[in-house]
Amino acid sequence: MTEPAEKPRKSWFKSSPLAHGLMLGLFSLVTAGLLAWADQATEAPIAARGADDLAASLAQVLPASLYDNSPATDMRTVTDAAAGPVSVHIAAKAGTVTGTAFELTGYGYSGAIRVLIGVAPDGSLLGVRVLSHAETPGLGDKIEVAKTDWIEGFTGRSLSDPTPDGWKVKRDGGIFDQFSGATITPRAVVGTIRRGLEFFARNQAALTAPLAN
Structure with a gap:
């Protein structure tokens, strides 16, 4: 009689609450970094646009x-x-x-x-x-x-x-x-x-x- 195949064991990384917390923390860190980069990349163009809008408004009065x-x-x-x-x-x-x-x-x-x-x-x-x-x-x-x-x-x-x-x-x-x-x-x-x-x-x-x- 053939013995039943042994069920694969879940890895510690997949089953551990600590691992899930680490993954969530890493995801949050990457997301925050991307948001910070996007904010920094758009800060100068937004400021320049604001200055242009102000100058245009002042020119009318x-x-x-x-x-x-x-x-x-x-x-x-x-x-x-x-x-x-x-x-x-x-x-x-x-x-x-x-x-x-x-x-x-x-x-x-x-x-x-x-x-x-x-x-x-x-x-x-x-x-x-x-x-x-x-x-x-x-x-x-x-x-x-x-x-x-x-x-x-x-x-x-x-x-x-x-x-x-x-x-x-x-x-x-x-x-x-x-x-x-x-x-x-x-x-x-x-x-x-x-x-x-x-x-x-x-x-x-x-x-x-x-x-x-």
Whole structure:
């Protein structure tokens, strides 16, 4: 009679809980290394893209003819009683400040609206752009310069043009158009721009002081 074949024994490596732990640890180590490498490899391109986006945004609210410095890197931080700490980009020619640009956030129908505001030393608007928002496509997104020219209508305005009572949408008694079916969004943008002009007025001396050589 033929004896039954002996069952193969499981190796210690396959059956040991310690071995399974070692394999899991090795897998985690390799995964972490790959993630770290990917993060390091993409860090520089992401930073470069961010710098390009910032420069492009600033160019829309600070005309290039106004400065011979780098507003993207020449900055001042102003701590304001109402707005809190605000980082301000400074445009200057031969050390004399010719413009400022800063970001404030308003809240529309669907959430935060980031607004970049360019202001001349006399307190008039050099330009305004919406950097990001989550407003309804086809309605609230008309605040984008790519959709309509509504945002460009603020250039040249100031706290005295119109008077403070005019810094509202027409539905609220002001001079600025609202959108059909969407009043909350333009109301938020108008209010944010007015807050920006008020911030500048409160801190005008600090913001327009000459740049250090």
